[in-house]
Amino acid sequence: MSTVLAEKITRRYGSRTVLHELDLAIDRGEFVALLGKSGCGKTTLLRALAGLDPVDGGTLEVPQRRTVVFQEHRLLPWWKVWRNVAIGLPRSTARAKAQSALEEVGLSNHADAWPVTLSGGEAQRVALARALVREPELLLLDEPFAALDALTRIKMHGLVRDLTSRHRPAVLLVTHDVDEAVLLADRVLTMREGRIAAVHEVPAGARERGSAPFAALRGTLLGELGVTE
Numbered sequence: 001m002s003t004v005l006a007e008k009i010t011r012r013y014g015s016r017t018v019l020h021e022l023d024l025a026i027d028r029g030e031f032v033a034l035l036g037k038s039g040c041g042k043t044t045l046l047r048a049l050a051g052l053d054p055v056d057g058g059t060l061e062v063p064q065r066r067t068v069v070f071q072e073h074r075l076l077p078w079w080k081v082w083r084n085v086a087i088g089l090p091r092s093t094a095r096a097k098a099q100s101a102l103e104e105v106g107l108s109n110h111a112d113a114w115p116v117t118l119s120g121g122e123a124q125r126v127a128l129a130r131a132l133v134r135e136p137e138l139l140l141l142d143e144p145f146a147a148l149d150a151l152t153r154i155k156m157h158g159l160v161r162d163l164t165s166r167h168r169p170a171v172l173l174v175t176h177d178v179d180e181a182v183l184l185a186d187r188v189l190t191m192r193e194g195r196i197a198a199v200h201e202v203p204a205g206a207r208e209r210g211s212a213p214f215a216a217l218r219g220t221l222l223g224e225l226g227v228t229e
């Protein structure tokens with residue numbers, strides 16, 4: 001039984017169809033990355049799975065426990081870091097749970113800091129802690145590393161790999177970064193004009209940047225996206 005099951009989902013904006021009878025299944029513990037040109041419908045699909053936007057047709061099954069990490073951290077500036085992580089948790093366990101989630105992302109010593117004092121990478125780590133503290137069955141990542149510098153992004157990839165293999169939610173990552181998709185995902189989907197255009201299982205050997213399987217899959221994906229190097 002899949003954690004996410006979308007069958008023939010359709011989404012329209014006025015007369016324009018942005019998702020065309022799209023099918024998608026993601027199992028527990030499976031990491032799926034979604035690539036596609038700007039405007040092809042990636043965020044629309046993610047928002048539908050998050051329950052932030054309705055669909056106009058088809059059926060969609062998603063778990064109740066789902067969280068989204070966006071490109072911008074969306075921390076509340078008037079609350080300390082730990083309170084941001086603990087939003088919505090029962091009072092009695094909030095602090096302890098937030099503390100342990102912050103430990104997992106390497107920020108236990110920032111629990112009492114204000115969000116404004118954090119670097120971009122730290123703030124995204126807090127956003128990840130806030131997502132994971134709820135033990136989601138579905139984790140939706142909408143270009144969460146796009147605004148980070150290259151070195152911080154690489155560190156975040158390692159962290160996300162560790163966290164998702166430990167917690168094993170179903171994951172959908174929307175990204176423009178082909179390398180990121182190959183390094184993190186079990187399966188990479190490319191999307192074109194509201195449809196899934198191709199599905200690629202990522203061979204284990206491809207998870208190493210610079211390896212031959214990595215380069216091969218990267219080349220295929222760039223070709224599908226119409227990018228020439």
Ligand SMILES: Nc1ncnc2c1ncn2[C@@H]1O[C@H](COP(=O)(O)OP(=O)(O)OP(=O)(O)O)[C@@H](O)[C@H]1O
Nearest residue numbers: 013014018036037038039040041042043044045176
């Ligand atoms: N609220 C809206 N009203 C009307 N059209 C919309 C709305 N949201 C998105 N669209 C249109 O739907 C299409 C798909 O948008 P979406 O944001 O899903 O694309 P995307 O693949 O995530 O793009 P990007 O990579 O640039 O973020 C776009 O053409 C966009 O203009």
